[in-house]
Amino acid sequence: MTDTERQDLGLFTDLYQLTMLDAYLREGMHDDAVFTLFVRRLPEERKFLLAAGLDPLLETIEGLSFSDEDLNYLKEQDFSQKLIDYLRNFKFTGQVRALPEGTVFFENEPIVEIKAPLPQAQLIETLVMNQLHLQTLLASKGARVARSAQGRRVLDFGARRVHGIDAGIKGSRALYLSGITATSNMLAGCTYDLPVAGTMAHSYIQAHDCEYDAFKNFTNAFPETVLLVDTIDTIKGVEKVIKLANELGDDFKVKGIRLDSGDLGDLAFKVRELLDEHNLNHLKIIASGGLDEHKIAQLIKDNAPIDGFGVGTGMGVSDDASALDMAYKLVEYAGKGRLKLSSGKPVLPGEKQVFREAKGSFSHDTIARVEEQLPGEPLLRKVMQNGKRLPSHQRNIEEIRQYAQQQLDKLPDSMSSISCTEASYPVEISDTLANYQKEITEHLKRGGG
Amino acid sequence: MTDTERQDLGLFTDLYQLTMLDAYLREGMHDDAVFTLFVRRLPEERKFLLAAGLDPLLETIEGLSFSDEDLNYLKEQDFSQKLIDYLRNFKFTGQVRALPEGTVFFENEPIVEIKAPLPQAQLIETLVMNQLHLQTLLASKGARVARSAQGRRVLDFGARRVHGIDAGIKGSRALYLSGITATSNMLAGCTYDLPVAGTMAHSYIQAHDCEYDAFKNFTNAFPETVLLVDTIDTIKGVEKVIKLANELGDDFKVKGIRLDSGDLGDLAFKVRELLDEHNLNHLKIIASGGLDEHKIAQLIKDNAPIDGFGVGTGMGVSDDASALDMAYKLVEYAGKGRLKLSSGKPVLPGEKQVFREAKGSFSHDTIARVEEQLPGEPLLRKVMQNGKRLPSHQRNIEEIRQYAQQQLDKLPDSMSSISCTEASYPVEISDTLANYQKEITEHLKRGGG
Known part of the structure; x- marks a missing residue:
């Protein structure tokens, strides 16, 4: 058994995920939540990022569990019996939409959108971020070195x-x-x-x-x-x-x-x-x-x-950019779009899709609400349903590598150059999404939150 | 079982360790080797480092093993049956001398010296470096943040x-x-x-x-x-x-x-x-x-x-210094001191000791040959013998933390400040060690190597 195949990583989570989970259980908050994973700002030394780590992550999530040792530890930490019983039987049952591994992406674009009962989607935050952050960080560096x-x-x-x-x-x-x-x-x-x-x-x-x-x-x-x-x-x-x-x-x-x-x-x-x-x-x-x-x-x-x-x-270690400003944010709960207004940290509410247009090389992307139909290729695909990976979207490492090369070859020259330039790839937000964000923001400011 | 308690990490090694090991076995090179782990140059943003990671590493080394899956993989990679048999029965039997976790140290000072039959000491290089590098890197950053x-x-x-x-x-x-x-x-x-x-x-x-x-x-x-x-x-x-x-x-x-x-x-x-x-x-x-x-x-x-x-x-991620220039170098084999002359990468031959003198706060260190008796506190202690940790040197995490605080408190102010200064801590090399290094260097330059 290697690290990768270990599935008893349930306890690889932050304390606050468990306290929130405990509170959700007490309040009966089991409705579906949507969380979006994205990178807020690219490091200065990066003009694109390369999505990586999805399949190993989903494999871990498929069988995510808590060992008896984990549960005993939580009991010692004074967590409620209700929480411990919930974790003993934990099984992820949600849906995941994601950029296929090897996809090039930019600021604010959803990398993964997870839709699952709120306690489940909350619990896995730390693991999802840790794993996709690491692999996306290194793939993005590796692409530069290889080039x-x-x-x-x-x-x-x-x-x-x-x-x-x-x-x-x-x-x-x-x-x-x-x-x-x-x-x-x-x-x-x-x-x-x-x-x-x-x-x-x-x-x-x-x-x-x-x-x-x-x-x-x-x-x-x-x-x-x-x-x-x-x-x-x-x-x-x-x-x-x-x-x-x-x-x-x-x-x-x-x-x-x-x-x-x-x-x-x-x-x-x-x-x-x-x-x-x-x-x-x-x-x-x-x-x-x-x-x-x-x-x-x-x-x-x-x-x-x-x-x-x-x-x-x-x-x-990706020494010139050793971390990404990656975030996993609640964007919908119980069918209602959600965001937060914390200064400098905007969130795009609701389930989303990214449409990418190309003229030979990629020309621009538009982030839209999931139900919109815009010109260009929709980038997010459904890769997990009911907690199981969809076989139609599993590819071996050689297929992923080839796909990544095709993606990198379609980058505009100004984006794929390793030297520092001011150029940045155009990412737009659809009018529909912008209006939705505005509507929820005004509601929150009026005190609805 | 957590990551830490896993002992089937034998395969966490570089390919070249195994090819060299295979060659050592063919040549019958089983004499004792000594490898020294040290940091060549401190990052600009660090004026001291804090040793960490030793006990979890030794725990892994104590039971280091190869799974059947590992051995099958190596067979597919065309390694000799002799190597595979050796790894099937692998057991680390060597001696480890080390800075206790929480010890403050500086450039070129031995952090760990491993003495074991050459194939064993070679095999574990990648694991030793990976683990002590990570934890020393983060402890050194953490000490700054805590201060x-x-x-x-x-x-x-x-x-x-x-x-x-x-x-x-x-x-x-x-x-x-x-x-x-x-x-x-x-x-x-x-x-x-x-x-x-x-x-x-x-x-x-x-x-x-x-x-x-x-x-x-x-x-x-x-x-x-x-x-x-x-x-x-x-x-x-x-x-x-x-x-x-x-x-x-x-x-x-x-x-x-x-x-x-x-x-x-x-x-x-x-x-x-x-x-x-x-x-x-x-x-x-x-x-x-x-x-x-x-x-x-x-x-x-x-x-x-x-x-x-x-x-x-x-x-x-220790963002201002995301890696250390850490090296694990052969310094003795079959009783003879060894070094290499690769430009800009000097090595101090033979088993060594570090003596630290203090007047209230630490004043200076001297790196010496192991048998020398110099003024000051000898920093390296024997922590493993015959492949087993010595209970006398195992401490719980609270004891290590207290010891680290005592060490940090004894740093001269110019070293513990988080602001950047030109100051550097004086580390000398004993005359005996300097002469020994010179002697071997001249031997190598005359073509003895």
């Missing part, structure tokens, strides 16, 4: 510094669907059927008394490997690779070398020349060490002869 | 935007031990026996047709609650709290109100005045919404009458 490499391989080496086990596993999935080539994380590879990749570490070289012996022994075990050459001196390391090629002759099957320190661009030129001089033109050069989309773009702009990139920390 | 609040309560509201489930659970533990008052995350509270806290959300108010009824009903269920007043209009919300107090008289047990939007300082003054005018002086004011240590420090400097702070995203 910067212009078709070259990008390997996700982040497992050691991403924030915890779950981020390591689900984050690698998000990065892969965004266009990253493979992950070094074996548990992620196993859990989500992702391609895995890796070379060797300095410690292997260090543990041998002689770098040349280390290369030779490792090549003996894994003939088609990539050798790490910077443990002592990069150029001397490459010379040892050449010596090994000469010694092994036709038995030399090594595929490449990896640079992991120093001026990667400068070293790549020198190493390429050295390898080519010795008829090792087929050896690839992989670069790693503190890389991100900007450094990769610069290396490629400088024509550095690098065939692939290993990218770790910066991508795995 | 900025100058004794006022700080509630960790981050569960929804921290990076995944594991970060939610272990991160809340790290924040608590660093000085944060309580967490909203129930699974973290249950797993690590942390105090939990929470109030109510906007959705509860929104789901009612009338804010006053919402306050009244919630108070009925939870008399000693904190009411959220900014859903429609903060001042009007507070007026409704006052109305409720008048209506309930002696039955009014509400403990406070929460502000979650707008100019928190300005609103706190107005709300305090309004409450006091109505003899509600005992009601506390809690503020939340985009807070971090700098905003809290400013509110306190402005004398804003705020009694407690809810802090979420910024703290939970």
